Amino acid sequence: MRRWGLSIGLLVVAGLAVAFSSVITGAVFVVLAALTSPRAFPRSVSDASARELSAQDGRLIVYWRPGCPYCLRLRARVGPFARRAHWVDIWADPDGAASVRAVTGGDETVPTVVHHGEGFVNPAPARVLEMLTERPR
Incomplete structure (x- = not known):
């Protein structure tokens, strides 16, 4: 199990980074949509x-x-x-x-x-x- 500890930790960190970047990307697109909206x-x-x-x-x-x-x-x-x-x-x-x-x-x-x-x-x-x-x- 010790051998897998580092690999599992890296996968968890990578997964969190991907999830976080998706949230940031989504937020950027929401802001851009608001800026370009004709209603704004x-x-x-x-x-x-x-x-x-x-x-x-x-x-x-x-x-x-x-x-x-x-x-x-x-x-x-x-x-x-x-x-x-x-x-x-x-x-x-x-x-x-x-x-x-x-x-x-x-x-x-x-x-x-x-x-x-x-x-x-x-x-x-x-x-x-x-x-x-x-x-x-």
Whole structure:
């Protein structure tokens, strides 16, 4: 039995490591699902609607597209403040894509943020968070 003690101990440790890594992997996927869920963020609006609303309330406009890792990073970073912006999905709204091309010089680089008429291409999430939390003019 002594000969098997080390082997059994290693198998138990390996089994626990596999079980623990499965729990961690599952938790990572739950967090990713929550971050990418359409219910976690405001519904996208059209470019025309976003421009009209932004003119009234002074909120910034964020142009994004599904599957963009930089957009996902931005959405995750701004978290609950995301509702303080108007989000335009450029794949769902051709006018939104045209607005992005006008800001970026011809390409559709997202996220593109428009704040008080000034465009920012792929801004740092911390900068967008500052814009979202600043006092209205």
